[in-house]
Amino acid sequence: KQEVTQIPAALSVPEGENLVLNCSFTDSAIYNLQWFRQDPGKGLTSLLLIQSSQREQTSGRLNASLDKSSGRSTLYIAASQPGDSATYLCGGSGAGSYQLTFGKGTKLSVIP
Amino acid sequence: DGGITQSPKYLFRKEGQNVTLSCEQNLNHDAMYWYRQDPGQGLRLIYYSQIVNDFQKGDIAEGYSVSREKKESFPLTVTSAQKNPTAFYLCASSLLTGSYNSPLHFGNGTRLTVT
Numbered sequence: 365k366q367e368v369t370q371i372p373a374a375l376s377v378p379e380g381e382n383l384v385l386n387c388s389f390t391d392s393a394i395y396n397l398q399w400f401r402q403d404p405g406k407g408l409t410s411l412l413l414i415q416s417s418q419r420e421q422t423s424g425r426l427n428a429s430l431d432k433s434s435g436r437s438t439l440y441i442a443a444s445q446p447g448d449s450a451t452y453l454c455g456g457s458g459a460g461s462y463q464l465t466f467g468k469g470t471k472l473s474v475i476p
Numbered sequence: 477d478g479g480i481t482q483s484p485k486y487l488f489r490k491e492g493q494n495v496t497l498s499c500e501q502n503l504n505h506d507a508m509y510w511y512r513q514d515p516g517q518g519l520r521l522i523y524y525s526q527i528v529n530d531f532q533k534g535d536i537a538e539g540y541s542v543s544r545e546k547k548e549s550f551p552l553t554v555t556s557a558q559k560n561p562t563a564f565y566l567c568a569s570s571l572l573t574g575s576y577n578s579p580l581h582f583g584n585g586t587r588l589t590v591t
Binding site for chain 2: 368396398400405406407408409410413453455462463464465466467468469
């Protein structure tokens with residue numbers, strides 16, 4: 365059964381710092397990987413989707429990459445801002461599946 | 477604007493009562509999903525449906541039931557058989573593209589408290 369680990373579980377950084385969040389899958393055959401943001405008491409907001417033919421995606425200050433040989437993904441946030449404070453979750457699916465398996469998330473706090 | 481609407485936002489029930497959570501989407505998505513989120517745990521899949529009048533169990537379906545009578549709607553019933561029903565419930569939807577590369581969209585969740 366696929367399991368997803370997100371490291372670190374929590375992270376506190378000063379405003380302006382660049383940071384990296386990590387996500388790893390026990391089964392490295394990840395076909396579709398998505399990074400989400402969750403604010404307290406809210407649903408998940410999709411940030412980036414890495415499709416099967418891709419290795420990375422960028423949106424503004426965010427960059428996500430997927431190493432399919434190891435089943436590891438990173439989310440890079442440049443020049444962090446207090447508004448980036450939230451929990452970040454990764455979810456992945458294997459070939460032939462639409463169902464995502466999720467990690468427990470990384471809670472990010474950006475200190476002004 | 478298109479999106480997923482979950483209602484109510486907060487729901488309180490007495491133990492032993494069944495309760496139904498609503499999920500409606502106007503994104504014209506084929507597939508719909510129910511996830512449960514507990515503190516310190518990842519999202520766990522309860523049920524999913526890829527087509528009207530058909531649905532499949534996820535990892536933790538015991539004590540739950542669903543229906544998919546319309547493409548836009550996927551209500552979840554939490555029955556009295558669910559041992560630990562208090563949780564945050566999230567509904568999601570996606571297109572079925574055939575290439576399995578379809579982003580998942582989420583509603584804002586329903587927080588259910590059973591006492």
